[in-house]
Amino acid sequence: MWVQRTRDDVRAIARYLGMLVIGIGILMAVPLVTALLLQEHAPALDYFAGAGLAIGFGSVLMLAAPKRVPLNASNGLIVTALGWLFAALFAAVPLALSGHYGSYLDALFESMSSLTTSGLTLVQDLDHLANAHNMWRHLMHLVGGQGIVVAVLSFALAHGGGAVSLYLAEGRDERIMPNVVNTARFIWFVTAVYVLLGTTALSALNLVRGMGAVRATLHAFWATVATFDTGGFGPQSQNALYYHSGWFEWITTMLMLAGTFNFSLHADIWRGDRRELFKNTEVRTLALNIFVLSVLVSAGLAATRAFGSGLEVARKGIYHVLSANTGTGHQTLYAVQWMRDYGGLGFVAVVLAMAFGGMASSTAGGIKALRVGLIGKGVVRWVKAALAPPSAVIVARFHHMKSRILQPEMLASALMIATLYIVTYVTGALIGVACGYGVPESVFESVSAAANVGLSTGITSPSMPAALKVTYIVQMWAGRLEFIALFALVAALLQPVIGRRAR
Amino acid sequence: MSRECTAAVVVAALLWVVCSAPAYAAQPVVVRVGDIVQRAVELDGSEVTFEGEAIGEALRADGDSVWVNVLDEGTAIGVWMPDDMAEQIERFGAYRQTGDTVRVTGVVNLACDRHGGDLDVHATALEVTGSGEPRSERLRPLEALVGAIGFACAGAAALVARTRERKRFEET
Ligand SMILES: [Zn+2]
Numbered sequence: 001m002w003v004q005r006t007r008d009d010v011r012a013i014a015r016y017l018g019m020l021v022i023g024i025g026i027l028m029a030v031p032l033v034t035a036l037l038l039q040e041h042a043p044a045l046d047y048f049a050g051a052g053l054a055i056g057f058g059s060v061l062m063l064a065a066p067k068r069v070p071l072n073a074s075n076g077l078i079v080t081a082l083g084w085l086f087a088a089l090f091a092a093v094p095l096a097l098s099g100h101y102g103s104y105l106d107a108l109f110e111s112m113s114s115l116t117t118s119g120l121t122l123v124q125d126l127d128h129l130a131n132a133h134n135m136w137r138h139l140m141h142l143v144g145g146q147g148i149v150v151a152v153l154s155f156a157l158a159h160g161g162g163a164v165s166l167y168l169a170e171g172r173d174e175r176i177m178p179n180v181v182n183t184a185r186f187i188w189f190v191t192a193v194y195v196l197l198g199t200t201a202l203s204a205l206n207l208v209r210g211m212g213a214v215r216a217t218l219h220a221f222w223a224t225v226a227t228f229d230t231g232g233f234g235p236q237s238q239n240a241l242y243y244h245s246g247w248f249e250w251i252t253t254m255l256m257l258a259g260t261f262n263f264s265l266h267a268d269i270w271r272g273d274r275r276e277l278f279k280n281t282e283v284r285t286l287a288l289n290i291f292v293l294s295v296l297v298s299a300g301l302a303a304t305r306a307f308g309s310g311l312e313v314a315r316k317g318i319y320h321v322l323s324a325n326t327g328t329g330h331q332t333l334y335a336v337q338w339m340r341d342y343g344g345l346g347f348v349a350v351v352l353a354m355a356f357g358g359m360a361s362s363t364a365g366g367i368k369a370l371r372v373g374l375i376g377k378g379v380v381r382w383v384k385a386a387l388a389p390p391s392a393v394i395v396a397r398f399h400h401m402k403s404r405i406l407q408p409e410m411l412a413s414a415l416m417i418a419t420l421y422i423v424t425y426v427t428g429a430l431i432g433v434a435c436g437y438g439v440p441e442s443v444f445e446s447v448s449a450a451a452n453v454g455l456s457t458g459i460t461s462p463s464m465p466a467a468l469k470v471t472y473i474v475q476m477w478a479g480r481l482e483f484i485a486l487f488a489l490v491a492a493l494l495q496p497v498i499g500r501r502a503r
Numbered sequence: 504m505s506r507e508c509t510a511a512v513v514v515a516a517l518l519w520v521v522c523s524a525p526a527y528a529a530q531p532v533v534v535r536v537g538d539i540v541q542r543a544v545e546l547d548g549s550e551v552t553f554e555g556e557a558i559g560e561a562l563r564a565d566g567d568s569v570w571v572n573v574l575d576e577g578t579a580i581g582v583w584m585p586d587d588m589a590e591q592i593e594r595f596g597a598y599r600q601t602g603d604t605v606r607v608t609g610v611v612n613l614a615c616d617r618h619g620g621d622l623d624v625h626a627t628a629l630e631v632t633g634s635g636e637p638r639s640e641r642l643r644p645l646e647a648l649v650g651a652i653g654f655a656c657a658g659a660a661a662l663v664a665r666t667r668e669r670k671r672f673e674e675t
Contacts, residue, residue: 022657040598042640049646052653059660067668097646127558127574128638130598209563236559236572238579244562244570246619306544306613312620334540334622341544341613 005492009075011065016079017086018061024090025054030139031094035132038214043098043132050094057090074488081489084477088112091140098133100124102462105469110137112473115144116480117363119232119329119454120445120472122462126237131218134235138222142195144480145229145259145363146187183263190266191228198224198255205247223248227255230363232329232454240330249319252330260286260326260358262370264401281398282359285373286325289356293349294321300346317346320455324353327365329454339441339457351444354453355425365452365479367421371414374398378411420483424450424475431471432459450475531608536575539611543622547613551624554606554632555579558596561589573607582607583618584626594635604633 028051035044071079088111096107106122113120114137123129123137202220211219219235226233236242240249258266265283268276277283298310298317307313316332323330338347357366381396388394396406425447432442441457448455449472460472478486531550539546539553555575562570567586572579574596596602609626612618 040640042642045642045646045650048650049653050650052650052657054653056653056656056660059657063660063663066671067664097643099641125577127579127596128598128601210569211560211562215560236579237574237577238572238581241581241621242559242572242579244564244581244583244618244621244623249619306547307620308614308616312614312616316614316620332619332621334543336540337543337622340541 005075005495008065008069012069012071013075013078013082014061014064015069016071017082018058018064020058020079020083021054021061021086021090022058024087025051025058027139027143028054028094028136031132031136034135035130038131040130040132043094043130046094046097047132047136049097050090053093054090077485077488078492081481081485084112084115084481087144088115088473088477091115091136094136095133098130100126100129100133105466106462109469109473111140112476113454114138114140114231114233116452116476117141117145117229117231117327117365118449118452118476118480119226120449120456120460120476121233121454122460122469124462126235129235134218134222137233138225138231138235141229141231141233142191142225145231146191147184186267187263190263190270194228194255194258195221195224198228198251201251202248205245205251209243209245223252224255227252227328227330228259228363230256230259230326230328230358230365230452232323234330240332241334246315249315249332253319253322256322256326256328256330259328260362260364262359262361264361265359276399276401279399281373281377281400282368282370285376286359286369289353289369289372290321290325293325293353294318296349297321297346297353300344300349301342303345304342306341320346320350321353324350324453324455325356325364325366326358327354327363327451327453329448329456331455335456335458338444338455339438343440347440347444350455351447354444354447354451354455355421357451365450367418367451370400371418374406374411374414375418377406378415381406417482421450421479424478424483428471428475432468435465435468445472446475450479452476452479535578536573536580537578539580539624540578540622543611543613546611548610550608550610550627552606552608554604556596556635557592557594557602557605560595561592571605573605574602580624581621582609582624582626582629584609584629588626588629591629591631593631596635598638600637601635603631603635606630606632 028047032044032047032051035041035047088108091111091114092104092107095101095110096104100123101107101110102122102124109120109122112118199217199220202223203217206216206219207213222233222235225231232239234240234242240252262282265276265280268274294317297320298313301307301313301317302310307316319332322328333342338350355366356372357368358364360368360370377396377398381394385392385394397403398406425443428446428450429439429443432446433439437445437459441459444455444457445459447453459468531552532546534546534551534553536553536555539551553573553575555573558572558574558579564570564583568583569586569589571582571584571589571592573582592603592605594600594603606629607624607626608628609624612621612623612625614620615623615625
């Protein structure tokens with residue numbers, strides 16, 4: 001169990017981490033070019049410094065081991081866990097230099113939130129932030145959403161081998177295509193199609209509404225990436241409220257839904273097979289989940305008697321449940337309103353939507369509909385077995401790509417991950433309460449961070465205690481990796497201690 | 504209680520009603536944008552006056568109306584107004600410039616029925632009280648140095664890696 005990690009292992013890990021950090025540095029070319037094109041000179045320098053630092057550090061780290069050194073599955077987990085941290089650490093540099101963050105910790109919070117497609121933000125004076133910095137904030141949604149390690153390393157690694165374990169470690173545990181490289185290509189292809197469609201539609205809308213051409217396109221691209229990758233950042237402090245547009249809400253709702261779809265389903269739809277869409281247990285679970293919670297939120301909002309018509313209630317209710325369930329975090333209400341004006345049933349339903357999350361193998365966070373569905377089926381099977389005569393064999397079936405029998409190991413794994421999410425939600429909430437915040441808002445914010453959602457009641461602000469910032473950073477990191485890679489890292493770090501005691 | 508005393512109380516009460524009521528109706532409350540969001544339930548339907556910076560752009564709404572988002576101390580709110588009212592605004596806040604400061608009088612809606620239940624303000628009057636200015640960029644030469652050193656390290660590391668590979672190739 002406790003494999004002794006050799007010096008060669010550590011070197012291999014360092015080499016792949018170096019590769020990843022270089023990848024982050026190269027990606028900074030996008031905001032750098034944006035800055036140069038739009039003549040934002042100070043941000044251009046921020047990205048020159050950030051890219052130099054990342055590429056320099058990464059290159060030196062890569063010297064640790066020779067080329068083509070193999071990476072076994074166990075080391076792959078460590079690279080993945082550390083990869084997200086290192087990526088966030090370097091991605092934060094240009095943001096910290098922008099002058100819009102209270103400290104480097106705030107910038108790190110932002111980059112972790114962005115890469116994990118959470119959407120909680122600590123940026124200050126967002127309405128005067130340079131386009132280059134907004135480009136970087138949103139680009140990280142795109143890169144992190146597709147799986148940062150896969151995104152960067154799939155192009156650098158040879159076919160197969162270590163990349164499979166890296167892909168699995170990132171919590172995107174299904175192979176849609178026969179090999180990882182094809183899978184990564186397919187994911188990028190689907191993403192490119194949706195990003196193009198979304199950007200075109202929103203650009204047209206923005207132009208009609210009187211935005212300048214450049215601004216219209218940039219805003220459209222950012223909103224598309226933020227919703228399809230279920231991130232939730234926006235270029236203005238009011239987030240989705242800035243636009244005051246039903247059309248904007250409608251288009252982004254479609255993108256959020258597309259973003260929460262399992263990439264395997266995208267593959268089926270692409271092949272023209274729509275039957276899976278109606279049979280799939282995960283789709284059914286999510287649809288039921290969204291329906292029930294939308295009704296609850298709408299009932300909660302209606303009970304406040306603030307809204308004049310059922311249409312308004314439905315518009316607000318469905319948008320926020322979708323935003324929460326898909327893990328996007330776009331808001332069309334002010335953060336404080338969740339607690340003060342619309343507390344009660346609506347509040348609780350949104351917390352549940354965030355906690356359940358979207359589909360597996362998408363950019364959504366949370367426990368995920370497939371697990372919720374399997375646990376539900378497991379409970380039903382259990383009750384049936386209890387009522388049936390002792391000789392009867394009761395099996396539960398579910399449909400995921402094909403009809404399958406629910407095996408005890410699947411149920412155990414789903415229950416274990418669900419439990420870990422719940423423990424993380426509760427722990428974060430307890431730390432929030434310990435920092436002096438009320439119980440409901442502490443729960444809301446903690447779930448939002450660990451499920452990578454990004455809805456906020458207003459706790460997340462530059463003035464919150466540093467301990468809570470660190471807590472949310474760890475929650476976003478752990479939630480995105482679905483714990484396994486992170487636990488492997490902790491075990492590896494503790495291994496010298498535990499290993500010695502065991503001997 | 505004496506008769507005079509009662510009379511005085513009645514007169515005082517009448518004076519209070521007569522004098523304070525019209526003044527209350529005529530003068531909208533002066534608030535900050537943050538107050539509107541914080542006290543939306545209480546301010547719902549009442550007329551307020553506030554000041555802030557116009558940001559982004561005037562976004563076309565239905566008919567001859569636009570949305571102008573007004574920012575004050577980190578909180579921004581959407582203000583719905585007729586086209587010609589917004590035409591007074593010359594600069595909108597962004598990276599390159601701060602926007603004009605506007606003094607808006609308007610009615611607060613906690614959940615506006617006309618606009619999909621959004622928390623917004625419908626303007627009845629707008630006055631530009633200060634004009635926006637270009638924002639200056641502060642360049643830090645140290646950043647160029649850090650970047651250059653980083654790229655130099657990367658170049659050196661690439662050289663080292665290449666020599667190693669060559670050596671290994673020659674050995675085999
Ligand atoms: Zn309105």
